[in-house]
Amino acid sequence: MTPTLWDVEVPPTAPALDLRLEEIQKQDAALKMQFGSRLQDDPALSRAIVSYGASKAEPKCRWFKFREAFSLALVRSRLITLGARGHVLDPFAGSGTTLFAASEMGWDATGIEVLPVGRFLVRGRQTAESLAPTEFERLRFWRDEKPWNTTKLRAELGEMRITEGAYPPDTKCAIENYLGALVGESERVAFVLQMALVCVLEAISYTRKDGQYLRWDVRSGRRQGTRPFNKGAILPFDRALEEKLDQMLCDCNADGSAQISLLAPESAGQTCAKGDIELLAGSCLDLLPCLESNSFDALITSPPYCNRYDYTRTYALELALLGVSGVELIALRQEMLSCTVENRAKDLLDLNAAWSAALQAVEECKLLQTILVYLDEERAAGRLNNSGIARMVRGYFTEMACVIAECGRVLKPDAPLWMVNDNVRYAGASISVDLILSFIAEKLGFEVDEIAVLPGGKGNSSQQMGVHGREPLRKCVYVWRKQ
Ligand SMILES: C[S@@+](CC[C@H](N)C(=O)[O-])C[C@H]1O[C@@H](n2cnc3c(N)ncnc32)[C@H](O)[C@@H]1O
Known part of the structure; x- marks a missing residue:
């Protein structure tokens, strides 16, 4: 087999590995083996399709540059594979790409979004369309x-x-x-x-x-x-x-001419009644448990990545205009999925006692546990460039495990889940978010059909590269199926 980008060794100029990093690499390789050919490059995927890029010129999507969005084309291309219409869920709805793409294809769509900006964009677009x-x-x-x-x-x-x-x-x-x-x-x-x-x-x-x-x-x-x-x-x-x-x-074709068709090219020519859009305001950790079991036919989502991006800071101008105060902003940051160094641990079992299996799955992931020990030691030695990184990584995976458990509960048997996410790297340790979350998903009743890797790796931060050498990071679409 020709080696893929992911098999390429770290260049010989990279600093000598410490034994703990070597152990992480060993366990990473073992987990990679476990997924075998299900982890594979997908030449049909491009950076544009899994990001805002492919939608940025689309009518209505171009109104607001929601940089963390994925494209309408991604959602269309996945739903079209399912044939019959149904009800799709996006627990991290953002600007509503899943909701709008699905609705235009005749699917009903439910989204959950904690950030008022995302919800405002969805409501604003719905209102504009109905003027x-x-x-x-x-x-x-x-x-x-x-x-x-x-x-x-x-x-x-x-x-x-x-x-x-x-x-x-x-x-x-x-x-x-x-x-x-x-x-x-x-x-x-x-x-x-x-x-x-x-x-x-x-x-x-x-x-x-x-x-x-x-x-x-x-x-x-x-x-x-x-x-x-x-x-x-x-x-x-x-x-x-x-x-x-x-x-x-x-x-909005407000000059009175026929509506621009936003339907997928595959469906062009066919007319289909739009599906209903339901948008729930709040954290999916609070709201997913309120949704009925076995009720969704598909789930397409992209959670925040474990990359320290702080939505409350980047969207501060918009949030301030919408009336969010400084104190509310801090509360909002804590309510979001832990992905910033400021997030404190959430008491998940207090939120939902049924999540013990999810927390158990996190404990059972040897690779993740080794990474967490390593990050804790680096923090104690004062070598992390921010002491909150270890807590953030732990929080990210534990909260995601609970979200995955809930997604499994609300999906119908055999229904697919697609998730876009990036791998990350801290203190020289590459964290295979794709392998770790897929391991957790398997423990929680999903079949991992595929981890589709985008061609070309993503770079590291200049800090990471300077100290630890370059290592490409995978960007993937996970394809899981409820057993
Ligand atoms: C990567 S973006 C999703 C973008 C979306 N796919 C789109 O195309 O617009 C992740 C979203 O998750 C939201 N989010 C973060 N934590 C959340 C939580 N606990 N519950 C619900 N939404 C959350 C963020 O506000 C952000 O809008």
């Missing part, structure tokens, strides 16, 4: 007449410490006038207009979303890091809003 001609007329009026420039009303922009000074002063003033002018509109029109504003916040601000945090442009006057950052053009408020409203009107 009446007279309501679209109001959007056109706002686009053309820009009533925020003449209003006497003004509403204060919600701010938190981490968003203070995010906009040039005249832009902040325009935002407050815009919010003030919304008062005269009907609830539905105001909601869609507010959505247009949310969709341009990053472009009109001094900030750029950057995974773990918000990057601040040097023009903001905020000091950040050692190298000054310049994000390039910052859009003037009027232009940004005019363009966004125009885009929204165009994508």
